[in-house]
Amino acid sequence: MNSENFRSGYVALIGRPNAGKSTLLNYLVGEKIAAVSNKPQTTRHRIQGIVTNDGGQIVFVDTPGVHKPGFLLNRRMMAAVHDAILSVDLLVLMRDASVSTGNGDKFVLDLVKKAEKPAILVLNKIDKVKDKAALLPLIEFYSKEYEFEEIVPISALKGEAIENLLQQIVKHLPEGEALYGEDELTDQSSRTIVAEMVREKILQTTGEEIPYVTAVVTEKYDESDPNVTKIYCAIYVERSSQKAIIIGKQAAKLKQIGTNARRDIENLLGKKVYLQLFVKVVEDWRNLEQKLDEIGIKE
Template identity: 75%
Template sequence: MGLNSTFRSGYVALIGRPNAGKSTLLNRLVGEKIAAVSNKPQTTRHRIKGIVTKDDGQIVFVDTPGVHKPGYLLNRRMMAAVHDAILSVDLVVLMRDASVSTGNGDRFVLDMVKNSGKEAIAVLNKVDKLKDKEVLLPLIDMYSNEYGFKEIIPISALKGDAVDSLLSNIIGHLPQGEAIFDEDELTDQPLRILIAEMVREQILGKTGEEIPYVTAVITEKFDESDPKLTRIYCAIYVEKPSQKKIIIGKQGRRLKQIGTNARKQIEELLQNKVYLQLFVKVVKDWRNQERQLNELGVDG
């Protein structure tokens, strides 16, 4: 790639409302599962870098938490991470779910990106859900005429539709320059965080509305002393004993299922056999505690 004189590189922030599909796109582009994905809003809690290297350029994507109204300290930190990401990148990719109608939340994100003055392109995601592609036309009209976007690209992050052309389009917007990271590097996330996120993703998938917001996962021990079996111990934080009961489930069945599914994913990640032990801790009001959030690695 050094031979190519027009190699481009830079940082690109993925910005959008919760559930737009930002992390789904990140995982697809990177080609590995590095970010948790779920149908619950606010799945992503901190900035995650995903690195994509092509013949003609390298993109360092910055996945961010979905833009929402902050209540807890946790959420304020999440939104600070979004603002920082916008300001620190070369290009913003503003993503939205094109299968739901425009709401105040969409306008809020649009204004936020517009007011930042950053170069931005719009991505209309989940086109696979549209029975009638004509519904894209008024959206494209609004994004181009009202908000001045020059590029508006409909995709399906889930199915991969138009994702390659999005990638070339993004590279075209980046400044000329050498690769920032080694081409075999995929993410900045330490192994301990990737593991904790795989456990958290299983919890989000297996519990109802309340639990996702009161749960955090931390990898407390990572023991590689036996080369044939990696031993991992993760703590699951909740805020109340009743929430602990929900996660554990009847006769421990839910926690066991969460553990089995997460272990399979972690084995794939590590390419090794894994023993995974999960335990649930009640920590009152952790979402408002400076120290707990620091320990959990939520951007401050």
């Protein structure tokens, strides 16, 4: 790889919950490495996704959506956002352009202002914006608030205008050699991605309350049989009533979660998978340091 004119660096994806950060990360990496759902606070820890092309290497850092922290879990999630902001070369502030500006958006904007780092504004979900002229007031608002290097409208879901976004990002990275091997896609272990896929299916198949009280840990990952990888995941909830919801009538819900997750995991591993899920009640896990460490939501 020629280091002349080659650029590389770290780029944080920050924004409110549901902006589409993880959807973009998955699209860019070309593999499903991050959980995505229409429930806020889907992402809980820093996830690296690496994109390498002729012009450079971008190490994207997906972060939890910015929100007011209630539990220790949420404080650690927000610490991950602040760490990412401090450690990267460039910020990508991602905004859902199909909804009106709220206090949350202003709060995220303030984080960018305080960081005083080069930043690109990404207006996502333009597939939902019928009249593109509706983007103009948004662009005007943000331009007045901060000197963004670029403002780029995209659709992460449809993969619209992503090539252009990559070009804009690379331009603002320092010249230098690749930081990771060309084939490397992520810093996430298979165990972690598996747990996230299971959690994603829970978020996608349950209602309002369950997403917040659920965590998933891969407890056993057995590759001793070359034909099938055997994976055992524990699902944490806080109360037995929540356990009953996740298991469902005649265990139908848990079965559905398992089937859906297994499909994604087999895709990822390119191998047959036996997946066993069990539900554990751990009261107040969201405030327990040791549990959060185990789950991988580090300080």
